[in-house]
Amino acid sequence: MTTQVSKQTQPATDTQPVDGPAVVRTGVEVPVPPERAFAVFTAGFDTWWNRSHHLLAGELKTVGVDPFVGGRMWEENDAGETCTWGRVLTWDPPREFAFSWLIGPDWAVPGPDAVGSRVTVTFTPSSTGTTVALVHDLLEAHGPGWESVRDGVGSDGGWPGLVRLFAAAL
Amino acid sequence: MATIPILARSAGPGGSCATPLVSGNLPNVLVTRMPALEALADPTRRSVFELLGDGPRCVVDIARDVPVSRPAVSQHLKVLKEAGLVHVRNEGTRRTYGIDPSGVAAVRDYFDRFWTDALAAYARAAGAPEEDS
Secondary structure (H helix, E strand, C coil), rough: CCCCCCCCCCCCCCHHHHHCCCCCCEEEECCCCHHHHHHHCCHHHHHHHCHHHHHHCCCCCEEECCCCCCEEEEECCCCCCCEEEEEEEEECCCCCEEEECCCCCCCCCCCCCCCEEEEEEEEEEEEEEEEEEEECCCCHHCCCHHHHHHHHHHHHHCCCHHHHHHHHHC | CHHHHHCCCCCCCCCCCCCCCCCCCCCCCCCCCCCHHHCCCCHHHHHHHHHHHHEEEEEHHHHCCCCHHHHHHHHHHHHHHCCCCEEEEEEEEEEEEEEEEHHHHHHHHHHHHHHHHHHHHHHHHHCCCCCCC
């Protein structure tokens, strides 16, 4: 009874071309239960984030996640300055975590009316631990002309509407 | 792996950009090459590109709105085209340049690499022994 092997395990990297160019799918298998996998991804964000990826001047001191829907994805530099670069959209431990990604590909501090894409991370128990699947979609928000979009229609009726409306409602 | 220049958006006098000015010389913020961003790092080239956001134009029309010569505009368009940001259409005797929507593929590739690297680091952290704290 207990020797059943899960047939649900997905390949760690599941690229589906039908998604078109505006979606990135990737994933990884980790040898820990979903609770631990979720905690490391969120509460432990600072332990694995690439230190060279930051927005503020100076050295990156801390990058963190506020653990609730509407919470900030934030960073703090060595001068004590902070900035928000996304918002928690889904907080459902240990199953799902999603956040808006308001950073353009130039890694500038997002303006107050920044449009964004969306990152959704799911944690599924597998026979060896947890399958972590990450989907980054609505990437057209950062596509060609994204500056024009932000400066123009993006400030009002922008199409990553879900993310923007959500951020505005906070 | 080349470090690419940051797109420092000028918020100088007369600038209409609402984004806060950040340092233009942060080291190693981006470690992944992204031709589209490299192409847009040049302010004149970026203004050419942004003009096309309103719709396709020919070189003469573009040159009217930027403070550089027609040959210079053509050169900028060539770079933008090679970066996949702009496409060319022949309409009769006119060549018009417009924004290439497939350029979003470059953004996809960028995030693809970004998250693959990030998740590798994450997996190392997740697999590490739990700390008692």
